[in-house]
Each structure stands twice: as structure tokens, then as C-alpha cells.
Amino acid sequence: MIDxxxxxxxxxxxxxxxxxxxxxxxxxxxxxxSLRFAESANSWTNAYLHFCHYxxxxxxxxxxxxxxxxxxxxPLAGVPIAVKDVILTRNVRTTCGSKLLENYIPPYDATAIxxxxxxxxxxxxxxxCDEFAMGSSTExxxxxxxxxxxxxxxxxxxSSGGSAAAVAQGSAVLALGSxxxxxxxxxxxxxxxxxxxxxxGRVSRYGLVAFASSLDHIGPFAxxxxxxxxxLGAIAGRDEMDSTSAFAPVPDYQEALTGDVKGVxxxxxxxxxxxLASETGDLIARGVETLGKLGCEVREISMPATExxxxxxxxxxxxxxxxxxxxYDGVRYTTRSSSSETLxxxxxxxxxxxxxxxxxxxxxxxxxxxxxxxxDAYYLKAxxxxxxxxxxxxxxxxxxxxxxxxxxxxxxxxxxxKIDDPLAxxxxxxxxxxxxxxxxxxMSVPCGATAAGLPVGMQILTRHFDEAGMFRIADAFERANGxx
Amino acid sequence: MKITEQEVxxxxxxxxxxxxxxxxAKLRADLDEILTHIDKLNEVDTSQVEPMAQVLFARxxxxxxxxxxxxxxxxxxxxxxxxxxxxxxxFKVPKVxxx
Numbered sequence: 001m002i003d004x005x006x007x008x009x010x011x012x013x014x015x016x017x018x019x020x021x022x023x024x025x026x027x028x029x030x031x032x033x034s035l036r037f038a039e040s041a042n043s044w045t046n047a048y049l050h051f052c053h054y055x056x057x058x059x060x061x062x063x064x065x066x067x068x069x070x071x072x073x074x075p076l077a078g079v080p081i082a083v084k085d086v087i088l089t090r091n092v093r094t095t096c097g098s099k100l101l102e103n104y105i106p107p108y109d110a111t112a113i114x115x116x117x118x119x120x121x122x123x124x125x126x127x128x129c130d131e132f133a134m135g136s137s138t139e140x141x142x143x144x145x146x147x148x149x150x151x152x153x154x155x156x157x158x159s160s161g162g163s164a165a166a167v168a169q170g171s172a173v174l175a176l177g178s179x180x181x182x183x184x185x186x187x188x189x190x191x192x193x194x195x196x197x198x199x200x201g202r203v204s205r206y207g208l209v210a211f212a213s214s215l216d217h218i219g220p221f222a223x224x225x226x227x228x229x230x231x232l233g234a235i236a237g238r239d240e241m242d243s244t245s246a247f248a249p250v251p252d253y254q255e256a257l258t259g260d261v262k263g264v265x266x267x268x269x270x271x272x273x274x275x276l277a278s279e280t281g282d283l284i285a286r287g288v289e290t291l292g293k294l295g296c297e298v299r300e301i302s303m304p305a306t307e308x309x310x311x312x313x314x315x316x317x318x319x320x321x322x323x324x325x326x327x328y329d330g331v332r333y334t335t336r337s338s339s340s341e342t343l344x345x346x347x348x349x350x351x352x353x354x355x356x357x358x359x360x361x362x363x364x365x366x367x368x369x370x371x372x373x374x375x376d377a378y379y380l381k382a383x384x385x386x387x388x389x390x391x392x393x394x395x396x397x398x399x400x401x402x403x404x405x406x407x408x409x410x411x412x413x414x415x416x417x418k419i420d421d422p423l424a425x426x427x428x429x430x431x432x433x434x435x436x437x438x439x440x441x442x443m444s445v446p447c448g449a450t451a452a453g454l455p456v457g458m459q460i461l462t463r464h465f466d467e468a469g470m471f472r473i474a475d476a477f478e479r480a481n482g483x484x
Numbered sequence: 485m486k487i488t489e490q491e492v493x494x495x496x497x498x499x500x501x502x503x504x505x506x507x508x509a510k511l512r513a514d515l516d517e518i519l520t521h522i523d524k525l526n527e528v529d530t531s532q533v534e535p536m537a538q539v540l541f542a543r544x545x546x547x548x549x550x551x552x553x554x555x556x557x558x559x560x561x562x563x564x565x566x567x568x569x570x571x572x573x574x575f576k577v578p579k580v581x582x583x
Contacts, residue, residue, distance in 0.1 A: 336568035352502030383535035439539030
């Protein structure tokens with residue numbers, strides 16, 4: 001039996017390693033308890049879509065066996081991990097938050113899943129998300145919205161809202177999410193946890209259900225920067241199954257967490273701060289002050305293409321989505337409209353009945369911008385503007401080592417508050433989209449809370465493949481901020 | 485007005501999406517608003533800029549192809565397992581009628 005005084009919410013990767021080594025509890029006991037907690041907490045947050053008891057307990061048994069035999073059970077041994085339901089898990093239902101894939105059972109594991117389990121990590125369940133990861137609030141899930149564990153009448157952010165909520169409520173110590181335009185960083189900010197979007201190509205996308213292939217990333221959620229770094233270290237690196245995965249060597253991120261950020265040059269893009277008033281702005285300003293006290297050299301920089309990033313992003317991501325989602329046609333993936341006599345009616349009805357409003361909106365916009373006569377005006381133009389956004393970053397990184405920015409213009413909003421205004425929802429992605437377009441590593445680190453107690457995250461962005469530098473700053477900040 | 489209901493129906497046809505009249509009206513208004521925002525891009529001079537299809541496309545880290553080695557495939561049974569209707573080695577679809 002597990003010690004009843006153990007608070008699952010206080011667990012970290014290191015703590016679990018020590019507890020397992022000292023036989024305070026076994027991996028099977030810990031996972032049994034985590035599953036029980038996750039299931040009961042789900043009645044108030046709806047963070048999980050389904051649990052995988054059998055797979056989790058079998059994996060926990062393997063960890064216990066290794067411990068018993070004196071073998072190294074891996075850097076994530078016994079750690080309960082929640083996985084966004086857009087990442088394929090063999091023989092465990094993967095729905096992408098869509099009615100269309102309600103009964104889809106993947107025949108293989110995503111590479112990130114394989115690596116995570118090789119490192120001893122235990123997948124306890126699949127988390128709720130906006131349908132096909134399209135949204136900024138997790139209200140677009142076909143299986144009901146997720147509630148923010150910090151403030152239940154509010155959204156957890158999105159699209160990886162379930163993963164952020166699972167870590168924030170403490171039922172999982174780590175979680176995997178996916179980020180296309182902010183879907184890890186924004187929910188991390190809303191739920192008060194760390195969320196990391198690594199360099200494009202750093203983590204294999206094999207087995208990540210495609211939304212916008214040139215922008216999709218898999219990345220970690222954790223309560224601390226250290227744990228997020230550990231998880232990224234376990235899943236990063238070249239994979240033959242994804243030709244866009246990078247060959248760049250993966251450093252030991254733990255070694256980067258020195259706490260020393262003296263002389264690190266930090267840029268504040270003036271375009272990000274000019275319209276940022278309110279408590280969010282104050283909290284970020286205080287965060288920047290803390291970095292200054294730690295010895296960072298802070299200066300203002302300019303990223304002039306910023307104001308065109310949203311328009312560019314919503315052309316590119318919808319164009320890519322419209323072709324990626326063409327495969328859900330009633331032939332291969334579980335759901336088919338029953339009321340169709342001809343093949344083309346079957347396609348149309350399956351998709352018309354299956355996709356939710358946001359997916360339809362994006363498929364329509366993407367199809368429109370790619371259609372005959374519009375390609376140059378929209379898609380090609382957006383790709384050129386994307387190049388300008390990326391150039392802003394390479395110019396900035398000539399004079400600074402990192403960029404610090406807000407994650408979202410506001411903290412978690414109320415359920416239903418923005419769902420009827422799609423453009424307003426898109427515009428709120430402004431601070432996260434630029435990093436996505438440029439493919440640089442970026443993360444949200446908790447930076448404080450508003451007077452109403454709503455968490456606010458601060459974003460740190462670094463050069464391609466410099467996750468180590470990003471973690472060093474975030475970790476030093478986290479220690480200084482926690483010690484206040 | 486950037487887009488008409490007739491164009492929305494045309495695009496829905498290209499995208500193989502059946503839409504109700506209500507959806508057509510709502511999508512027309514939504515797309516209109518979004519396309520109006522997107523017009524902002526016309527302010528930017530991109531005459532000297534190469535389009536960027538993918539972020540690390542030219543970088544050596546990703547520009548390498550893997551070795552061409554034979555590997556066991558998934559197999560028909562598994563590949564077909566999620567089909568709404570299928571036989572042992574095929575996907576089943578409604579009959580195709582020539583238009």
C-alpha cells in the first residue's frame with residue numbers, strides 16, 4: 001500500500017527516483033494511485049479522454065522488475081505521464097478530440113511514445129484537446145471542454161489544454177502536448193506550469209497526427225523547468241521515421257541548469273510590448289526585472305514583421321490542415337456516414353457530419369487560399385512573410401542570446417467567452433505564433449499570478465537547437481521567482 | 485465583401501464538405517472577417533523575399549536521406565483494421581457513379 005500521506009501533487013521526477021530506490025513505494029503502487037487520482041479528478045476537469053490501465057500497470061511492473069534486479073530503470077522510471085490524444089499509442093484509442101476518430105485504435109506507437117517508455121516513463125492516459133489540435137481553449141473538443149484546475153469556470157487554454165490541466169492538477173507529473181502556433185505554451189501559461197516547444201525537428205513527429213506539417217511540434221509539460229528538460233532529453237533526437245527530424249546532437253539538459261545567467265543578453269521586442277497593458281504586462285515586466293537582478297543584460301530590440309505574423313500563420317496552417325485532413329474521408333478511419341449512396345456523397349457527408357465548426361472553418365479557409373487564382377496572393381505571399389518573420393529572429397539573435405516575451409495577452413478566460421468570435425481567438429495567438437513560424441525553441445515558464453489568482457507565463461525564446469540556453473534562463477528564473 | 489455564399493459552396497465542394505445553409509451563412513461571415521484581416525499582408529513589400537516552405541529546409545541537419553533498406557511493412561490486416569468497411573485485403577466503398 002502507498003503511504004496515505006504522500007501528496008501526488010508534490011512529486012517530481014527526481015523525487016520519484018529517490019522514493020523508488022528507497023522502496024518507499026513501488027512503481028505499480030504509484031501508478032495505481034495516480035490512475036485513481038486522475039480518474040476522480042477527471043469528473044471536475046475533463047482533462048483525460050481515456051486511461052490506459054493495462055498498459056500503464058504492465059509498464060510499471062517492468063520498472064519494478066528492473067529495480068528488483070538492480071538494473072537501471074531509466075531516467076523517467078515510474079513517472080506517471082499524460083499524453084495528448086493526437087499522439088498515437090498502439091492499441092490505445094487515439095481520437096484527436098474528434099467524433100471522426102472516436103473509435104480509432106492506432107496500429108503503432110509514435111516515436112516520442114516509444115522513447116518515453118524506453119526511458120521508464122509510464123503513460124497513464126490520453127488527454128483532451130481541441131479537435132485535431134485546432135483552437136486556443138480546448139472548447140473545440142467533440143468530447144466536451146476541459147476546465148482549468150486553477151479556476152474551474154475558466155478554460156485551460158489550448159489546444160493541449162488537457163495535458164496542461166493534468167500536470168496542474170497533479171494527476172500526471174509530466175505530459176506531452178503538441179504545438180503548432182502556441183498549443184503548448186499558451187495552456188502552460190493559463191494553468192501555471194512549464195510548457196516547451198522545442199526547435200522544429202528536435203522531436204520526431206512520427207505518430208503525431210498531422211495538423212500543419214511545417215509547424216507541428218511535440219513537446220513537454222511539467223511543474224518545473226528541470227522536469228520539462230528531463231522529458232525533452234528523453235524524446236529528442238534524430239528519427240529515421242521523420243525526415244524532418246534533426247541530426248543535431250542532443251546535449252544533457254541537466255548540465256545546463258547551472259543557475260548562472262550572468263551576462264546573458266536578453267532582447268525585449270518592442271512590438272510585443274507596445275499594446276500590452278494590464279496585469280499580464282506588469283507581471284512580465286517584473287519577470288524581466290528579476291532576470292536583470294540575476295545578471296542578464298536586458299535591451300530593447302525590434303521585430304518589425306510581427307504584426308503580419310497572424311495573417312501569415314493562419315494562411316499557412318489552414319492550407320496545410322486542409323490537405324492533411326483530406327484523409328478523413330470515410331474510407332480508412334473508422335467513421336463513415338451511413339446515409340450515402342455514391343462515393344462522393346459518402347466523402348462529403350462523412351466529413352460534414354464528422355468535423356466540428358472550427359475544423360470546418362480551417363478546412364474551408366485552407367482550401368480557399370490554395371484554390372485556383374488565389375495561390376500566389378495568399379499562400380505564396382504568406383510563405384514570403386514567414387521568411388520575414390524568421391529573418392527578424394535571425395537578426396535579433398545576432399545581438400541577443402534570448403528573447404523574452406509574453407505568452408498570451410490575457411490570463412485564462414471564461415468558458416464560452418470567446419468561442420463565438422473566431423478572429424479574436426486567432427488574434428490572441430500573436431505572441432506564440434512568431435516563434436512557431438521561425439521554428440525556434442520557445443517555452444512558457446510560470447511568472448506569477450494576477451490579483452484574482454490566475455497564472456501568467458513568461459515566454460523565453462532562443463536560437464535554433466539552443467534549448468539548453470533556454471532551460472538555463474528559465475530554471476534560474478524559476479529558482480529566483482520561487483524564492484521570493 | 486470578400487466572399488459570397490456561392491463561393492463558400494464552391495470551396496466546400498472542393499473540400500468535400502457537406503454544409504447546411506446555416507453553416508454556409510456563418511462560414512461566409514467568418515471567412516469574410518478573416519480574409520479582411522489577411523489583406524494586411526498586402527502592406528508588406530515581399531518583392532525581394534524568397535518564400536519559406538519549411539523552417540530548416542536548407543539546413544544540413546535535416547537535409548540527409550536515410551539509407552534505402554528493406555523493412556517489414558505494417559501488413560494488410562493491421563492497415564485495414566480501422567476501416568469502417570473492409571475485406572481481407574481491401575477497403576470497401578460505395579459504388580462510383582460516373583457523372
